[in-house]
Amino acid sequence: MKNKRWVTVVIILVLAIGGGWGYVNYKNQQRTINTDVQLSAIRKTINHFGQEKNAQQKLDILKTLIKDSKQYQQVQTKNTKVNKTYQLAISKAQQYFKDQNKEVLKANTIQDKSVSDATIQTKNRRLNGLLTTVKDQGTTVYTKPALKTITNQVKETIKANQQQATNTATSSSVKTEQVTTQPEKKSIAMALDEIKTGNYQSLLGDWQEVAVSFNRHDGKGNIWESGSRGDGLTITANQIKNGPMTIIGNTLNDGTDSHKLTFGDKAGYLTADTNDAAVIWNVSFYPKGVALTNWGADVPTTVDENKDRLIIRTSNNNYIEVFQRDGGSTTQTTVDDEKSEIKQSMALDEVKVGNYKSLNGTWQNGMGNQITVKNETMQFTDITSNKEPGTITGQQLDIPGSDGPDGTPKEVSYIGDSTMKAYKQTLITEEYNGVFSLKSTLPGAMLCVSFLPKGMMGDLSGGDVNKDKIIAVGTQNSPTAVEADQVYYKIS
Numbered sequence: 001m002k003n004k005r006w007v008t009v010v011i012i013l014v015l016a017i018g019g020g021w022g023y024v025n026y027k028n029q030q031r032t033i034n035t036d037v038q039l040s041a042i043r044k045t046i047n048h049f050g051q052e053k054n055a056q057q058k059l060d061i062l063k064t065l066i067k068d069s070k071q072y073q074q075v076q077t078k079n080t081k082v083n084k085t086y087q088l089a090i091s092k093a094q095q096y097f098k099d100q101n102k103e104v105l106k107a108n109t110i111q112d113k114s115v116s117d118a119t120i121q122t123k124n125r126r127l128n129g130l131l132t133t134v135k136d137q138g139t140t141v142y143t144k145p146a147l148k149t150i151t152n153q154v155k156e157t158i159k160a161n162q163q164q165a166t167n168t169a170t171s172s173s174v175k176t177e178q179v180t181t182q183p184e185k186k187s188i189a190m191a192l193d194e195i196k197t198g199n200y201q202s203l204l205g206d207w208q209e210v211a212v213s214f215n216r217h218d219g220k221g222n223i224w225e226s227g228s229r230g231d232g233l234t235i236t237a238n239q240i241k242n243g244p245m246t247i248i249g250n251t252l253n254d255g256t257d258s259h260k261l262t263f264g265d266k267a268g269y270l271t272a273d274t275n276d277a278a279v280i281w282n283v284s285f286y287p288k289g290v291a292l293t294n295w296g297a298d299v300p301t302t303v304d305e306n307k308d309r310l311i312i313r314t315s316n317n318n319y320i321e322v323f324q325r326d327g328g329s330t331t332q333t334t335v336d337d338e339k340s341e342i343k344q345s346m347a348l349d350e351v352k353v354g355n356y357k358s359l360n361g362t363w364q365n366g367m368g369n370q371i372t373v374k375n376e377t378m379q380f381t382d383i384t385s386n387k388e389p390g391t392i393t394g395q396q397l398d399i400p401g402s403d404g405p406d407g408t409p410k411e412v413s414y415i416g417d418s419t420m421k422a423y424k425q426t427l428i429t430e431e432y433n434g435v436f437s438l439k440s441t442l443p444g445a446m447l448c449v450s451f452l453p454k455g456m457m458g459d460l461s462g463g464d465v466n467k468d469k470i471i472a473v474g475t476q477n478s479p480t481a482v483e484a485d486q487v488y489y490k491i492s
Contacts, residue, residue, distance in 0.1 A: 015447070035079045038072070039417075042082070046089050046415040050444075055100075055133075055476075062093045063140055091414045096444055100476055101150060108275050109157050110164050113327070121460045125462060127158045144398040155368060185314045190308050192270040196263045198249035200235050201342025201455070203325075207310065208234040210302040211322040213295075215279060222318055226300040227273075233323045235308065236434035238348070242312055242321070248271070248431065252281055274404050280315040295320070303380045333476045345490075346453040346468040352429065352436055354394035363470055363490045384447055385486065392449065395427045397440050405475040414443050423447060433458065448472070448479030 042142045045068075049061045069086040072078055108123035108130075131154050138147060191202035191437040215221060233242050240247040244255025251275055252259050259274040259281070268290040273284040275485035286292060286309040292299060295311070299322075303309065308325040347358035356373050363371040376394050383390030383399060390399040402408035402422035409421040420443055427438040427449075437450040450457055452469040458480030463469060470488040471480055 018321060033410075034077070034110045035082055038079070038082045039085055041068075042085050042089055042407050044416055046093075046418050049089075049093055050414050050418065050420060058093070059097070059137060059140060061095075062090065065090050065093065066140065070131065085416055092415045094141045095139055098150075099444075101130060101134060101137075103475070104133075105150075105154060105157060107477075107481060108161075110161050118491070120164055124158050124161050127154055127161070130154050144230065190285060192265070192285060194275075194288070195270060195285055196250075198238055200240060201237055203235045203240070203308075203310070204237070205235075206326045207235065207323045208326060209233065209305075209321055210324045211300045213318075213320040214320045217317075222296070222320070224296065224298050224300055226302045230324070232320075233312075239434035240283075240310075241433060247283065248434075252283075254279065254281065269293075282311075282313040282314075283312040285309075286311070315412075346451060348436060348451060348453055351451050359468075359470070359490070361490050362492045363488040363489045369488075371472070371488055378471060379448075383472050384442065384472060385472070392427070393439065395429070395438065396449075397423060397425050397427050397438075399423055412443055435480055439479075445474045445476050446479075447474050452480065460484070460487065464489065 264271040270285040359373040462484035
């Protein structure tokens with residue numbers, strides 16, 4: 001009997017020990033599973049951050065990372081690897097914003113003491129925008145001391161820029177005694193035939209919205225108002241832009257889809273209409289001296305018949321905007337000079353399809369970097385502003401220093417444990433505010449090669465408006481918001 005009792009006791013002990021070990025093993029497996037799930041979630045968030053292009057959305061993702069990290073700190077079974085992954089991801093995301101802010105600060109710090117007052121004011125507007133950005137980012141991106149430091153740096157730069165504007169104005173006033181004869185200027189009329197071909201040189205100038213009309217659906221139909229409610233009107237040599245809507249040649253893009261425009265010659269004015277969209281667009285070009293027709297008898301007196309006018313209408317609520325050009329027209333030294341300005345050696349239509357023959361030769365920027373162009377190939381001594389030579393053939397990119405053994409872009413670490421290609425070989429094309437660019441995704445930035453025919457400046461605050469220009473830069477900002485010495489001009 002005693003032996004049987006001992007056997008029973010031993011069996012119970014074995015079961016107890018085995019059960020305890022099994023429970024501990026189960027708990028360890030669960031912790032491992034939970035850790036893997038947590039790391040996977042972090043990597044997913046990191047990849048989302050890397051793919052997102054909108055700065056505000058990126059900031060929201062960073063806020064989510066910080067919030068999730070804090071919540072994880074409250075978990076009793078937290079894992080050291082998860083904590084480190086959170087901190088590394090947060091740190092790299094914060095550094096992304098810090099680097100972008102430093103780039104904006106540097107780009108808008110006056111280096112050339114001979115810049116114009118207009119350039120200085122443009123830079124200060126961008127710096128004031130940076131102040132707002134930094135304030136919005138706050139302690140999500142910076143520690144409190146670092147936030148104070150960057151804020152003071154921006155404010156001091158604005159102050160220094162403004163002092164330079166004052167010095168420039170003082171210098172200019174000293175020279176007022178040196179009176180020079182101004183060349184005779186002629187007024188250039190709105191050229192309706194050129195507008196139909198996509199040439200908007202005759203529309204260049206400062207346009208102001210002076211009247212709007214729309215249907216409030218109160219039974220009274222359309223009601224006119226003086227003043228502005230819209231997104232403004234921006235016109236370059238080859239693009240008309242109103243909010244998300246752009247016109248290039250015979251195509252109107254409403255911000256979502258592109259639609260063909262049909263032009264109509266009327267009694268002294270020109271119309272351009274879409275007819276293949278859910279929302280119909282009508283654009284009318286009225287040269288000065290031509291009376292408005294079919295817009296009702298109660299058009300506000302702010303609409304001046306002695307000025308050039310451009311009217312944009314959408315069928316959505318029958319919304320109508322009237323824009324008016326200050327001064328009535330663009331002025332140039334002579335009509336012959338204007339035609340000379342229009343003539344461009346950069347054949348942008350050919351460039352857009354990968355034919356660079358019109359650019360053949362050597363181009364150089366103020367830093368000594370060069371581009372050698374021959375027919376369908378462009379060779380760069382530094383394509384990313386990071387000392388990386390590269391070649392574009394047609395619309396294919398090759399940066400040998402960033403290639404793997406097989407000659408294709410190598411995988412590089414990005415944020416946390418994530419990786420991405422060092423660059424994309426097939427370039428995408430983009431046209432924004434009239435500027436055509438070839439683009440490739442880089443880790444944390446976008447490589448942009450942009451083409452500005454003479455007469456076009458993009459977001460440049462300095463440079464020669466009378467020359468063709470190329471810009472190649474890795475950036476998250478506007479591809480043409482660069483210092484003047486980064487602009488390439490043809491030298492041979």
